[in-house]
Amino acid sequence: MSQTAPGRVGTSTVGRGVLPGFRLTLGFTLFYFGLIVLIPLAALVLKGTAMTGEQFWRAVSDARALASYRLTFGAALAAAGINAISEQSSPGCWCATTSR
Numbered sequence: 001m002s003q004t005a006p007g008r009v010g011t012s013t014v015g016r017g018v019l020p021g022f023r024l025t026l027g028f029t030l031f032y033f034g035l036i037v038l039i040p041l042a043a044l045v046l047k048g049t050a051m052t053g054e055q056f057w058r059a060v061s062d063a064r065a066l067a068s069y070r071l072t073f074g075a076a077l078a079a080a081g082i083n084a085i086s087e088q089s090s091p092g093c094w095c096a097t098t099s100r
Contacts, residue, residue, distance in 0.1 A: 048056060059065065 051059065
């Protein structure tokens with residue numbers, strides 16, 4: 001005998017999850033995570049292990065690499081600063097944090 005929800009005739013609740021399509025969505029998410037994040041990281045590690053210590057240090061301390069580090073961390077610092085300022089001045093944020 002199949003289980004049915006109380007008050008509903010003929011609708012089975014066996015095998016139904018709370019989030020319909022969760023497995024499909026999780027599959028797409030993990031596929032694209034692997035494609036965009038894990039494969040490039042694995043290539044980076046493989047390329048780094050193929051180098052000697054001196055070659056690796058020369059590559060990471062190159063003038064172009066140092067400029068890219070400055071740009072990346074500088075932009076991240078600026079974005080964090082803007083985010084901190086905009087979060088404190090936003091009335092919606094203030095209302096959401098003080099209403100608890």
